[in-house]
Amino acid sequence: MSATDAPNGSFDVIIVGNGVLGLSLGLVLARRGQAVAVVGEPHRPYAGSTASGAMLGCFGEITTTLVASDAGRTKLELGIKATGMWPEWLAGLGDGAADELLTADGTTVILNTIGMAEIDDTNFRAIREELTRYDQPFEDVDPLDLEWVDAEPISRPLRAFHIPGEHAVNSAALLVRLHDAFVAAGGTAVPGEAIRVDHTGDQVTGVTLTSGDRLTAGQVALAAGSRTQGLLNELPGGDRMPPLVSGYGVSVLMKTFDGTAPRSVIRTPNRSFACGLHLVPRGEGQVYVGATNVISVQPRDAADMRDLVFLLQCAHRQIRMGLWGSPIQKIQVGNRPVSVDGFPMLGAGGVDGLWIMTGTYRDGLHLSPLVAQEMAARILGEPGAEDFELFNPIRKPIQTMTREQIIDNTFIEQFAIGPEQDWTLPVDWHHWIGMDLRPAIERWVAEIDPEITPPAELVFTSRFDPDLLKLLREYYARTRELW
Known part of the structure; x- marks a missing residue:
């Protein structure tokens, strides 16, 4: 649907960004009777959502540095609450959504012989300690009994445990379901790219697209991931926010050599500035393998050879040697939105009617039901159930470590x-x-x-x-x- 399909191109709320966060916010607002436009190019260049493993969990991402600060623990607890929202959220995306979208039954975390004790062992222990602290179920697994894992001898797992409550979804199918539900609720999907947030004085008035079309609204939410920065540069107050950069990552989809896949996510703890090696089942013998993480000032749209070779070597050495003979179906590149202090940017944007929801790094998809509900409440002038004050976009740099x-x-x-x-x-x-x-x-x-x-x-x-x-x-x- 084009911008001109809406009466006078005028809306109550315009959301810039058609990834999981933007569509989720649009869906909540449309269901609450708002005239909403979600702006974004259909093929979503540079997005993080399309290339993600879409793991619905927060404990598997825990590191010792995360839980050593109040800010890190606040972020973790938001993730825990988001986990509890996903069953109802999926049920609201239409008949059979959960059966279609859920691809993994829990997450199995392995500690293998790769890496360093100062990172892998301590993060492995931290995940277990926080599961116990928050009374979340998990069970130890003998490495010899690990289903499907067949690592090379010098990369074999030494310990493992299973988290039954941390699943995964098919991110591509999730985006389709969100889009369809948004349109069914009366929302308008506008194909195109916003190049400017329009404002008169300190009041937002809408956005201008690269085509020259203008959309008008009294409220604008920026959920364009790492590309949000280009819009913030021209706005009053943008210089009072931590700049956004990209956490560029490479992932692959492959058809396994024997047509099998594990039932659960298989992953290591986070390591080496990245999110740990992880393999996610996608059904019918297909698996997702991810993901690398390289900080880049500008979003990336193509994989470097070194990142792809590194990822594939890790997968067949550390998880299943037979992957060496598996055909690669797709190489994916995504850009995680990273604020330079490492924490989300959620809240008012310094101009009346402007809202920011980005900087979520590796947690955007998982947090999307919670963030969408909370940001919708604020846009509608209602109190939120969660305190986002710490992550107010206009802030001093958050410093959690010396x-x-x-x-x-x-x-x-x-x-x-x-x-x-x-x-x-x-x-x-x-x-x-x-x-x-x-x-x-x-x-x-x-x-x-x-x-x-x-x-x-x-x-x-x-x-x-x-x-x-x-x-x-x-x-x-x-x-x-x-x-």
């Missing part, structure tokens, strides 16, 4: 890239590399800024990305002026 802790974390995560790529070193070299690498990181963070330190993955990437370094330095300079 500079020394971030340096330690950067060093360990960077060092851990080696074992996963099967490097071998003389024993003494681990110590010698550390003697040189850690001081180099210390000097580097001092060059980024004398006081503020970005998260470890941004520290790492900024050493070889001058655009990211420039962005961080300018943002921290603004922070001192504004706050």
Whole structure:
């Protein structure tokens, strides 16, 4: 449907971004009687939703650094609440939605011989501790009894446990269901790209599309993932928000060599600045394998050879050797929206009628039912059930770790890239590399800024990305002026 199909191109609410977050918000608002337009190109270039594994869980993503801060725990608890919303959310997407969309029965977390104790063992333990803390069920699995797993001997799993409540959905099918439900509820899907948020003084008036068409509304919500930044750059208040960058990632869909697939998600803990190796069943002998994570100032639309080779080697070495002979059906590239302090941006955007819902990093799809309900309430002038104040887009950088802790974390995560790529070193070299690498990181963070330190993955990437370094330095300079 085009913009001109709506009366005068005028709406109550315009949502920029037709990924899972944007469509979910549009669906909630349309069902509440609002005239809503969701703007986005149908093929969703640069999106994160289309390339995601769509794991419906938060415990499998836990790291020791996440739960060491109040901000991290707040984010975790939002994820726990979102998990409880998914059964009703899926039921509301039409007959048979749950049967069609759910592809995995729980999640099995493995601790294997790849990686480092300082990351893999501690994160494996942290996941179990938090499951116990929040009284969530899980059960230990003997590695010899792991269904479907057949890793190479030097990458074999040492321990494992199963989380029965953390499932996965088919993200492509989910987007179709959300779109259809949104349109059925009276929403308008506008194919195209918004290039500007229009405003008169401090009041939003609508958006302008690349075609030159204008849509008008008194409320505009930006849910365009990492591409939201381009719209914020031209808005009052945009310089008071943490900038957005992309967590570019590569994933693949493959048909397994023997036509089989596991019943559950199989994953490792998060490691090496990324979200851990994970394999997700997609039905009929198809599996999803993901995903890499590289911070990039600009969203990416094509996979680098190094990322693809790395991902595929990890999959057949660490999960199932027979994948080596499996045909690849699709190579996917996605861009996770990452705020430079690492936390979501959820709330009012500094101009009356402007709302921001992005910066969700790896959690956007999982959080979508909760965030959609909460943001809809705020747009309609109602109190939310959850406190999003910490994640207000207009904020000082959230700092959850000391500079020394971030340096330690950067060093360990960077060092851990080696074992996963099967490097071998003389024993003494681990110590010698550390003697040189850690001081180099210390000097580097001092060059980024004398006081503020970005998260470890941004520290790492900024050493070889001058655009990211420039962005961080300018943002921290603004922070001192504004706050």
